[in-house]
Amino acid sequence: HKVIFNIWKGYSDKLSFFVPAVYYFNKESNFYVMDFVRNAVNIQELILKDSFEKHKDILQKVGESLRSYHEKVTPILESHKISFLEDTTIKSVMKSKLGCQFSELYDSLPANSYRILLKDFKASNVLLDNESKIWFIDFQNIYYFAPFYYDLARFTDTIKLFTFLKSPIRYVINKQRINDLVDAFVSGYGEEVSASHLDAARKLHQLEHVYMKRNNKQFLKAFVLNMLYKLKIIE
Numbered sequence: 001h002k003v004i005f006n007i008w009k010g011y012s013d014k015l016s017f018f019v020p021a022v023y024y025f026n027k028e029s030n031f032y033v034m035d036f037v038r039n040a041v042n043i044q045e046l047i048l049k050d051s052f053e054k055h056k057d058i059l060q061k062v063g064e065s066l067r068s069y070h071e072k073v074t075p076i077l078e079s080h081k082i083s084f085l086e087d088t089t090i091k092s093v094m095k096s097k098l099g100c101q102f103s104e105l106y107d108s109l110p111a112n113s114y115r116i117l118l119k120d121f122k123a124s125n126v127l128l129d130n131e132s133k134i135w136f137i138d139f140q141n142i143y144y145f146a147p148f149y150y151d152l153a154r155f156t157d158t159i160k161l162f163t164f165l166k167s168p169i170r171y172v173i174n175k176q177r178i179n180d181l182v183d184a185f186v187s188g189y190g191e192e193v194s195a196s197h198l199d200a201a202r203k204l205h206q207l208e209h210v211y212m213k214r215n216n217k218q219f220l221k222a223f224v225l226n227m228l229y230k231l232k233i234i235e
Contacts, residue, residue, distance in 0.1 A: 001032070001139045004073070012071050017065035034137065034194040039130035044123035047159065048166055052177035056184040058134075062126055063188025065134045066155075070115040070148050077116045084117065084146030089212045102207055105200045111145040113197070117144045121151040122158035144166060149201035152189060154181050156198075157205055160234045161225075 001022050008019040020035040028160060043062065047055060084090060087108070093102050120140045127135035164171040171178065186193050206229040213222035228234045 001034070001137075003077075004136075004139050004142060007076055007169050015065070015068045015072060017068065017136050019119070019136055021152065035130065035158040037127055037129050037135055040127040040135065042124045043126045043128060043139055044159065044162055046128060047123065047178075047181065052181055055181060058128060058132070059181045059185040060188035061132075061134055062155075063185040063190075065136070065188075066118070066121065066127075066151060067116060067148075067189045069136065070151075073142075077146070080143045081116065081145035082143045084144045084150070086145065087141075087208075089208050089215055092211045092215055093207050096211070098207055102204060105204050108200050109149055109197055113147040113149060114145055114150075115148040116142065117146050117148070119144050119154075121155050123162070124158075125154065143154075147197070147201065148189075149193075149197050150205060152186060152198055153201035153205040155185065157209070157234065159201055161228065164228070164234060185196055187197060 001019075002024075005019045005022055008015060008017075012018075020037060022032045022034055024032045043058070046058070085094065090102075093099060118136070118139070119142075120138060125136065125138040127137060129135065159182060160171075160178060186198065209224045210222050210229070213219075213225055
């Protein structure tokens with residue numbers, strides 16, 4: 001978080017998102033507190049509690065913000081990059097019977113799409129304050145290098161998944177409106193996004209998501225998640 005904050009601070013006048021400052025308790029501590037973002041709500045909560053139509057502009061702005069993150073952070077951290085395939089969960093997928101499928105999907109993504117990822121990029125980690133400013137939080141491994149499509153895929157899948165889990169009936173009734181929100185997010189990232197490559201990245205993310213639950217011994221959650229993805233309830 002501190003590394004990303006310092007990068008953001010150096011480019012804050014050119015970026016369309018904000019990062020809270022961090023303060024460590026002492027030099028040896030791994031624990032820190034963030035600046036308080038007044039009257040903020042995360043995007044997932046926003047989608048759940050309000051009408052969908054009014055949020056398209058916000059989701060488009062989130063897409064623009066993700067792109068500006070990729071563009072500014074990648075050149076700075078690229079010398080420290082770690083292959084996405086080194087992630088513990090990804091290694092589990094690669095060793096499984098689905099490893100070949102995962103590898104083929106991954107190799108199908110274009111070489112020129114590689115960026116430094118946000119990795120855990122989901123709607124609950126994006127805040128909107130009362131001045132309509134976008135804030136990014138919860139930075140994990142900041143050195144994973146992979147196609148930017150993965151961040152788009154994770155954001156897309158988690159919006160749909162968490163909306164469904166919170167209210168299945170509302171999700172089914174408003175499926176097209178939710179798809180419209182996702183489309184606004186993707187369009188905000190840029191016109192060059194390929195639908196087929198994003199679809200491949202979503203399949204990658206879904207495999208990883210299921211295996212992450214399995215690795216954490218959350219077998220029931222892994223089963224339910226797998227069914228939701230496999231039956232295309234979350235599509």
